[in-house]
Amino acid sequence: MNTFGTLFRLTTFGESHGTALGGIVDGCPAGLVIDHSLIAAELLRRREGDTPSPLTTRRHEADEVEWLSGILDGKTLGTPIAFVIHNSDQRPADYEALRDCFRPGHADYTYMQKYGTRDYRGGGRASGRETAARVVGGSIAKMWLKEQHVAFRTHRDGRLITCTISGLPAGIGSPIFDRLNARLAYAVLSIPSAQSFVTGENPNDWQLPNDQYPDQWTPQSTGSNLTLTNHCGGIQGGISNGMPVVFHVGFHSPVTQPQGMTCRKADGTLTTVAPGGRHDVDHSSRLPVIVESMAALAVADSLMAAKAYNQQP
């Protein structure tokens, strides 16, 4: 389904070369000031990457966000916030060669198996362009979280993105099935190309032996200084302990081979196709803001649940 979250919810829509993409943020508290410059900056990070490179795709669109509802005099009303980003630079003709064949490493074949049809133009719903709606939704979550002193920062090493969430109080997340780590994994593994997830200060902390793994208490301290190490990544038993929450998410390489791909046709025969359209050779510098956005949506939802449930808010 195309909705993320239980209380703070984002529902998205849009195909890469359809009319528009966008979404609805439902459950955002009333009275929040919308910071349009933050949203524009986040969308720029997504479009051009944290370190703009000649290897990212050449789609030239300003990602202008049109706001349709939920905001009055610059503040949220508590009602659904709908937004649209129009696809102005559509070139469906670029993709005619892909109409009847399935590329390797793509979602072409699986969409057809699921739906019996697909939008073959630029990946359709499976395009990375869909993540723009997540960035808008995530930006709104970030604004609300900033008021609670929760902040996100990412570091990129190869195609592994490390995300650190600071300021999250202890007691967020639920034991058993709604563990904060499980929610974060569910959130960021929904990003196209994401394939691995791990919590902990370092990605290999979980491999530490018995006598080194448990984080020892800092005497008389609480909050972001609670333990001497952070091998558990700020989460114990699925619940935040007040230390920074740290996770790492790994992405496989872009699967489109600009020089040509051996595609499968409906009858099972193979054919070589040189993809038209625009495709990333390296997209990793565009990933951090998407990771932060999904993490912000997950954290906002968990924090809102804590307001309903927790004894110590």
Place this chain on the structure above:
Amino acid sequence: MNTFGTLFRLTTFGESHGTALGGIVDGCPAGLVIDHSLIAAELLRRREGDTPSPLTTRRHEADEVEWLSGILDGKTLGTPIAFVIHNSDQRPADYEALRDCFRPGHADYTYMQKYGTRDYRGGGRASGRETAARVVGGSIAKMWLKEQHVAFRTHRDGRLITCTISGLPAGIGSPIFDRLNARLAYAVLSIPSAQSFVTGENPNDWQLPNDQYPDQWTPQSTGSNLTLTNHCGGIQGGISNGMPVVFHVGFHSPVTQPQGMTCRKADGTLTTVAPGGRHDVDHSSRLPVIVESMAALAVADSLMAAKAYNQQP
């Protein structure tokens, strides 16, 4: 929350040293024959491990399952299936020393932050014993999936459990937020001690370079022979492609130190406690059946959703 799944649902309850633990399976189709020997065998795998070892805990309970509803003449009715496993070997007195202190590496502190109270006896709700209810629920999911020719098998290497799901047809899972990989991660990262998750035939497949990562098509083949390699772990765009679904989940080591632990008291001071009770030194041989159980619950739920939605069931 303590419910997993949207259509095929398991709700669990129970503290380690309370009266009982158990659960309710809701949404299981009617007419399914309950194989009690499978459930007993799976519970035995959980209790003693796939390779019984002197290092696993010494709790001697038969894990007798009492069935309360949802079954008539050995077959499911379509109504909720409630089951209870009584805690016959409770020794709450063993845990008195832990009443007022928080162990390092455990959920003691975070439960207290969240709820303002906790059951300090043997980990309470955070105990690994809770997973017995998941194994019963997962066994029922497995029985239903077996009728659809879906099977699970695990391999253990250190504390990394590899799970292979065979027989799953193409088209299962949803794009965007309910991707099959994200659902599987959400499922298995809810297991106590689980800390890493990755899809792919091998855990490092996602790190392959551009020209090696995409799985190439096998000419004229479908199903479990669709591609020449399986770097994507049987999932493209969040949807199964008919190849075996393969994921790996990593668990940190047990956090209880039988020789003693430096615990934190409510006032922030530290104290050394030698844990009474029973604790695993190595629990990894008990994990495979729990991983399979959670994977079975996730797959049953996704397969049932596909019956509602898909064009090609």
Place this chain on the structure above:
Amino acid sequence: MNTFGTLFRLTTFGESHGTALGGIVDGCPAGLVIDHSLIAAELLRRREGDTPSPLTTRRHEADEVEWLSGILDGKTLGTPIAFVIHNSDQRPADYEALRDCFRPGHADYTYMQKYGTRDYRGGGRASGRETAARVVGGSIAKMWLKEQHVAFRTHRDGRLITCTISGLPAGIGSPIFDRLNARLAYAVLSIPSAQSFVTGENPNDWQLPNDQYPDQWTPQSTGSNLTLTNHCGGIQGGISNGMPVVFHVGFHSPVTQPQGMTCRKADGTLTTVAPGGRHDVDHSSRLPVIVESMAALAVADSLMAAKAYNQQP
């Protein structure tokens, strides 16, 4: 929340005098042909009523639907269907007098209590105009249901709307909490002004004495001829029995008094205000299509759940 349904889902947005209203239909099966003339006809029924009258409001807008996603070559893709209806005839200035006072019988006061703010222009989110998005979503549900031979028809008597759903097979709905009658009530009582709900061929059938209430079987018949009477309104134990499903929903009168209203100010004092803007004196002829739309959304959702669960689909 602003989402209706579990599998076939409508999420709506929009304030009466904001930029636009609209919604996202998620979970609609792929391959459905969109009948734009049906949608236009249904929106016309909503705007002008089944029997156009000089007493309905004078907002002159064509309700042009802009489609943003989920449709290719006239057919659904299985992905989210987003649509927008722009508010072209906004006159916020008409409502300045209402900025700081709460009208009797309206949602002005309760929105302010809930959100601490409100869009005072024409009722904001609480305006009946919001129902246009429901009619679009309901029309899509109707198209899908028409393929399954399910049809809706309404009869209006005063302000009581009787809705008859024909063609629904036996076995739809769930016992206990997701009863078909409870789902229908939840659906139609979400319509502004709706205040009563009852199932049964006639609205007073539930008051029949013991010996007259139970519907007797028609020998050798099934489907829409199963019983000699239909006092239960086609639903037994929360599940359809194959007879026509019949319910009645009662609406209170419009609450705006064009001649002036005694309003409450934030400090508790009262003041008399003559409403500007446009307001219905009698809106009952506009209600049938909204009732049918919500019923169609509820039935589509229940029918889709039955595809996942039922033994006899």
Place this chain on the structure above:
Amino acid sequence: MNTFGTLFRLTTFGESHGTALGGIVDGCPAGLVIDHSLIAAELLRRREGDTPSPLTTRRHEADEVEWLSGILDGKTLGTPIAFVIHNSDQRPADYEALRDCFRPGHADYTYMQKYGTRDYRGGGRASGRETAARVVGGSIAKMWLKEQHVAFRTHRDGRLITCTISGLPAGIGSPIFDRLNARLAYAVLSIPSAQSFVTGENPNDWQLPNDQYPDQWTPQSTGSNLTLTNHCGGIQGGISNGMPVVFHVGFHSPVTQPQGMTCRKADGTLTTVAPGGRHDVDHSSRLPVIVESMAALAVADSLMAAKAYNQQP
């Protein structure tokens, strides 16, 4: 499905003549003192009716509640509260005559259409006995609500139950699809035999003409004295206004005819059966506590959502 609620949730199980019935309350805040005498009193109200009568059924069971989890030292832990009521007075042999035939007015036929099987003993899952689990869950909701000064009272007139909820603050409920009135209707129309629902001080208030319907403000008053009348039943735009919330729910008569019924066999032929077992001739005095229980569950869930969302809690 067998779960009610989003945040404060009750999941129930059990067939009338199976081993037991019961449920799991999930989401109840920690630290709540369980008042066992209240639960016993409520179960007695359910079993014998508010005005015990020779016309109610003669099942003699003490409804002993066994508590399995979620409570320590008499207080809730925040974890799931599981409870079981064993069926000690089972007489399945009484129902052999009903094994292969469907009674008029019952759920026998629809269960078979849905599931392809059914528990024919005493109505199975469709039995009124299932409501005992709702009363236990509702009692826990009432205990929590009592701490928030919310109370329930019912009045019975014929088979119409009027329920008045006092102490509910303004701002509870959501506009659009989660209106408080729609949630209450969804809750109480899930009770077996419930067929009509209406909000308002009197059941016919919604029929008042234009100039009488809107409740006028009481100058300078708030809370339970906000308006001079209460035709809207304390709910405006789906949200509570601080006045008492008043609704009425109508139940059809018991459908079992002790003197014999013309039943339908699987082949469509009819046969006359005199029901064995125990059946109410008049069950209306047992309904008030069930109505209150379902209303309490709905209100607890809405109040908890308000803690997460509202500006003015």
